[in-house]
Amino acid sequence: MGTITLKQVRKAFGDAVIIPGADLEIREGEFIVFVGPSGCGKSTLLRLIAGLEDVTSGSISIDGKDVTEAPPSERGLAMVFQSYALYPHMSVRDNIAFPLKMHKVPQGEIDAAVSKAAAKLNLTDYLERKPRQLSGGQRQRVAIGRAIVREPTAFLFDEPLSNLDAALRVNMRVEIMQMHEDMKATMIYVTHDQVEAMTMADRIVVLNRGHIEQVGSPLELYNKPNSLFVAGFIGSPKMNFVEGNTIGVRPEHIALSDKKGDWQGTVKLAEHLGSDTFLHIDGGARGQLTVRASGESNFGPGTKLWMTPEKDRIHRFNKEGRAIR
Amino acid sequence: MARKQSTNKKIIVTILAWAIGLAMFFPIFWTAVAAFKTESDAYTLPQNWLSTPWTLENFGIVQDRSNYGLYIRNTIIIALLSTLLGLAFAIPAAWSMAFAPVQKPSIAWSGKRWLATIFGTAFIVGLVLYAMNWDLTNHAVIGFVALVIVTLPVTLWVFSRNTTDALLWMLSTKMMPPAGALIPIYLIFNRNGLVFKDWGWVDLTEWNLIDSFWGMVPLMMLLNLPIIIWMLYTYFKEIPGEILEASRMDGASVWNELTKVLMPMAVPGIVSTCLLNLILAWNEAFWTLNLTNKYAAPLSFMISEYSSPEGQFWAKLSAASLMAIVPILIVGWFSQRQLVRGLTFGAVK
Numbered sequence: 001m002g003t004i005t006l007k008q009v010r011k012a013f014g015d016a017v018i019i020p021g022a023d024l025e026i027r028e029g030e031f032i033v034f035v036g037p038s039g040c041g042k043s044t045l046l047r048l049i050a051g052l053e054d055v056t057s058g059s060i061s062i063d064g065k066d067v068t069e070a071p072p073s074e075r076g077l078a079m080v081f082q083s084y085a086l087y088p089h090m091s092v093r094d095n096i097a098f099p100l101k102m103h104k105v106p107q108g109e110i111d112a113a114v115s116k117a118a119a120k121l122n123l124t125d126y127l128e129r130k131p132r133q134l135s136g137g138q139r140q141r142v143a144i145g146r147a148i149v150r151e152p153t154a155f156l157f158d159e160p161l162s163n164l165d166a167a168l169r170v171n172m173r174v175e176i177m178q179m180h181e182d183m184k185a186t187m188i189y190v191t192h193d194q195v196e197a198m199t200m201a202d203r204i205v206v207l208n209r210g211h212i213e214q215v216g217s218p219l220e221l222y223n224k225p226n227s228l229f230v231a232g233f234i235g236s237p238k239m240n241f242v243e244g245n246t247i248g249v250r251p252e253h254i255a256l257s258d259k260k261g262d263w264q265g266t267v268k269l270a271e272h273l274g275s276d277t278f279l280h281i282d283g284g285a286r287g288q289l290t291v292r293a294s295g296e297s298n299f300g301p302g303t304k305l306w307m308t309p310e311k312d313r314i315h316r317f318n319k320e321g322r323a324i325r
Numbered sequence: 326m327a328r329k330q331s332t333n334k335k336i337i338v339t340i341l342a343w344a345i346g347l348a349m350f351f352p353i354f355w356t357a358v359a360a361f362k363t364e365s366d367a368y369t370l371p372q373n374w375l376s377t378p379w380t381l382e383n384f385g386i387v388q389d390r391s392n393y394g395l396y397i398r399n400t401i402i403i404a405l406l407s408t409l410l411g412l413a414f415a416i417p418a419a420w421s422m423a424f425a426p427v428q429k430p431s432i433a434w435s436g437k438r439w440l441a442t443i444f445g446t447a448f449i450v451g452l453v454l455y456a457m458n459w460d461l462t463n464h465a466v467i468g469f470v471a472l473v474i475v476t477l478p479v480t481l482w483v484f485s486r487n488t489t490d491a492l493l494w495m496l497s498t499k500m501m502p503p504a505g506a507l508i509p510i511y512l513i514f515n516r517n518g519l520v521f522k523d524w525g526w527v528d529l530t531e532w533n534l535i536d537s538f539w540g541m542v543p544l545m546m547l548l549n550l551p552i553i554i555w556m557l558y559t560y561f562k563e564i565p566g567e568i569l570e571a572s573r574m575d576g577a578s579v580w581n582e583l584t585k586v587l588m589p590m591a592v593p594g595i596v597s598t599c600l601l602n603l604i605l606a607w608n609e610a611f612w613t614l615n616l617t618n619k620y621a622a623p624l625s626f627m628i629s630e631y632s633s634p635e636g637q638f639w640a641k642l643s644a645a646s647l648m649a650i651v652p653i654l655i656v657g658w659f660s661q662r663q664l665v666r667g668l669t670f671g672a673v674k
Contacts, residue, residue, distance in 0.1 A: 014429050052570050073576040085571035089589045098585075099575035146575065 001063055002028045002154045002186030004049060009058035011044055011210075018044045019210040021058065026154075026188065031180050034190045035197040036207035036233070042190045043158055045207070049188065050156055051075050062153060073102070078147035079156040082163065084139045086131040086146075092118075093127040096145045103150065117145045137168045148179070154186035161196070173200060194234055198222070206230050228321035237278055239315070242286045246317050251278065251292040253313035256299065261306025265289060267299050281307070353650075359643035360384070367640035383644035390641075391627050393648060400623035400649075402538060403613075404606035407545035408599055411553045414546075416595075419557035420587060424566050426488035439478070446477050492558065495551040503611050514540050514616060536617045544616070545606050552605070553598055560594025561587070597663035600656065604664075607653045624649035 004026040011019040019041045026032050034042040047053045049060060051072035059068045067075050078099070086095050096117055100110045118124045121141040131139055140160065147155055157176070161169045177200055180187050191197055197204050198218045206213040206221065206229070214226040218234075225231035231239050231248050239248045255261070256279075265281040268288075277297035283289045291307060299305055316324040359367040361379045387393065450470055486494070514534040534540030564587065572586045588595065610625040617626055628649055631642040657664060 050574060052573065072570075072573045073578070077574065079571070079574045081567045081571060083565060083567050085565065085567040087568060087572070087586060087590075098572070098577075102572075102576035102578075102581060146571075150576075 002026075002030075003063055004154060004186065004188075005061045006045075006049070007059045007061075009045075009048060009060060010056045011041075011048055011053065012056045017210065019048070022210075022212050024205065024212065024215065026186060029184045029186055031177075031187045031189065031200060031202045032205060033197040033201035033203075034188065034205050034207060035192065035194055036213075038192055040207040041210040042192075042205075042207045044210075046156055046158055046188060046190050050077055050079055076153040077156055078150065078152035078154075079158065080140075080143045080147050080160045082159040084131075084143040084163075086139060086142055088131055091128050091130060092123060092134070092142050092145075095131065095142055096123075096149050099146060099150045105150075113149050117149045120148070121145050136164055137172065140164065140172060144176075144179070148183070152185070154188065157187065157189040159190055159192070161191075162193075176200070195236065198234070204234075206233060208233075224323070224325075225315065226323050228317050231315055231317075231323070237290045237292065240289045242283070242289070245321070246319075248315040248317065249309040249313065251290045253310045254289075254291045255308045255310070256291060256293060256297075257306045257308065258299075258303075259306065261308040263289075263307045263309075265305060265307060267301050267303045267305065269301060270297060270299065272296065281305070283307070356643045356646050359639055360647045362640050364638060364640045367643065383640045384648065386641055387627075387631075387645045387648065391630055391645070393627070396622060396624045396627040396649075397652070399538075399617075399621055400607060400625075403541050403545055403621070403623055404603050406538070406542045407549065407606050408602045410542060410546045411550050411602060412595070412599065415550060415553040415557050415598075416583065416588065418554050419561050420583060422488050422492065422554070422558050423561035423564075424569055427491075428487055442481060443474070443478050447474055450474060492555065496555060499551050507611075507615060510544070510612075511535075511616065536619055536621050538621050541613065541617060541621050544612060545609060548609070548612065549602050549605050553602055556598045556601065557591070557594060560591050560598070564590050593663065597660070600660045600663055604653055604657060 004024075006022050006024040009019060009022045009024075010017075022045060034045060036042050044053065048055055051067070051070060051074075055068060059066055061067060062075060062077075087098065090098065093114055096114045097110050100113060105113075114127070115124070118127055121144060123138070123141055123145060126134060126138060131142065134142065140163075143160070160176075161172050164172060173196060176187075176189075189196075189200060201218055203215060203217055204221055205215050208229045214221060214230045216224075221230055221234045225234060228241070228245060228248070232241070235250055237251050239250050240254075241248050263283055263286060265283040265286075267279050268282050269280040271278040271280075275295070277293045277295070279291045279293060279297060279299055281289045281291055289307070293299070318324055355372075358374065360383055361381070363378065363380055363382070366373065366378070450473055454470065483491070568590070569582055569586060572582050577585065607623075608625070609623075610629075613623050613625050614629055617623070628642065628645045631638050631645050
């Protein structure tokens with residue numbers, strides 16, 4: 001349970017084409033992440049799957065059943081919104097119970113399911129409060145509680161962590177991954193943060209201007225990007241592009257030496273993270289390069305040095321920005 | 326220096342506000358005072374404002390001459406029912422306009438297309454009539470044809486507008502002088518106005534809406550519907566659409582989305598809309614004076630009874646007016662805050 005298939009899904013608002021035609025097969029129990037810069041259509045794609053937007057053409061099926069024309073309530077999906085979208089006039093208990101009430105579940109079962117979900121999310125003490133009396137993290141939990149309580153076919157997350165502060169975000173990320181591990185349910189997660197995508201996903205879908213650029217596991221995308229766009233989007237710091245964008249090398253795949261090497265450069269700036277040092281190097285004709293040095297690097301600003309890219313880690317691209325292998 | 330200037334400004338504005346406020350309140354004050362005077366005292370100019378023998382006889386006379394209980398009952402029925410009926414139409418309308426607005430209509434009709442549509446409709450109707458060999462002397466057929474020729478282009482027009490246009494169009498109907506619509510409405514309400522009474526399948530010989538709640542309640546509802554929809558629309562606009570989308574994901578039907586999520590969240594807006602509409606319906610005088618005279622006549626009709634050909638009975642007129650406005654004045658007093666918010670159409674947060 002929980003396979004979702006998109007066939008030639010197209011979405012246009014009047015003349016503005018948001019998604020020109022997307023094909024995607026989401027497998028059962030998979031944690032899939034839609035990632036891309038803002039305005040790339042990742043949220044729209046999620047809303048099309050949810051049924052909150054109508055597709056212009058193409059078809060969507062869930063577990064083999066065509067749901068292209070079905071309203072959201074008949075798709076059996078649960079969604080967690082960026083703004084949490086809790087019902088402000090209802091207590092936490094009523095918020096979590098709402099989907100079950102709408103599906104006419106008997107009151108006894110509702111109470112049991114709400115207690116179970118609340119216990120799982122540490123919300124038991126807050127059940128009688130209103131959403132406005134909760135912190136951001138707690139609201140997020142209520143939104144997740146409302147989604148898990150009715151055991152949906154699949155979960156949809158629309159940038160759920162972007163309203164939380166950095167520390168909380170890391171905690172919630174781990175909790176959502178743990179939840180996926182426990183429930184083995186299909187989850188679709190939308191984010192613009194490539195770190196979230198890399199750490200959470202079984203497979204990542206990279207979107208650019210409505211096109212699906214590449215689908216693959218995080219390491220596949222990291223090691224074998226199909227295009228210049230994917231290569232630049234996945235990985236942090238960003239991949240270095242030289243020779244008129246035909247050659248790409250990741251910052252961690254360049255060896256440094258003060259004696260000899262392939263490319264010469266001058267250190268402009270060193271960012272010390274403790275575990276790593278990011279050196280921003282002026283590579284002359286090759287432009288600005290970023291190199292990741294392990295641990296504490298001795299190369300300070302102004303130092304002249306030599307760089308050698310690892311031969312088998314070089315990515316080559318053609319004029320159209322496609323990878324050459 | 327700047328501070329002093331702004332204080333001076335404040336004083337001037339305050340004085341001006343009080344002056345305007347008092348000027349607006351003065352007629353009401355005069356009415357209230359005159360209601361407790363004898364007829365001759367009320368008529369005297371210059372007025373002895375506060376030094377007359379006070380009397381309650383006017384209220385007694387008004388109660389004797391006209392049945393206050395009946396009028397206030399009618400007013401309450403018309404105001405309350407028209408408000409409830411209006412909400413029943415306006416809540417779904419405002420909901421769809423606020424959360425699923427039409428940006429660009431799927432059909433764009435304009436200029437030549439319009440002419441073609443209207444003439445085309447008339448032509449096709451005529452063709453059908455000819456083909457079916459219909460007898461045009463049958464009045465019901467003429468009525469039906471007229472209905473098609475009017476409704477079809479109107480329907481197309483409505484569906485080819487975006488939401489903003491539709492909202493402005495609704496509001497524009499409030500700008501038409503009601504006197505212009507009085508005669509057509511009178512004719513529709515009156516059985517003598519209906520040219521074709523016996524349509525065969527429905528007999529309207531007994532049709533009469535004048536002086537009935539069946540006529541007054543829908544009329545009052547339609548009069549205020551644009552304002553109710555506008556007010557609710559602006560209130561609904563402030564509610565995040567994601568919450569309604571969440572309810573859809575949670576499996577709520579349209580009915581549940583409206584009654585369990587949207588309406589509880591919009592309670593303040595709905596309450597102030599109700600209050601404003603009650604007051605508007607309560608104070609309405611043009612239509613009630615022209616279309617009622619006995620059974621469904623509200624308080625405005627009672628007041629008008631005291632301005633008679635024999636002359637103006639100021640004291641009695643004032644007493645009747647006071648009796649008419651006091652209930653709604655009390656309601657208004659206790660709901661000032663909601664009303665102010667309502668009157669600004671939700672524009673000020």
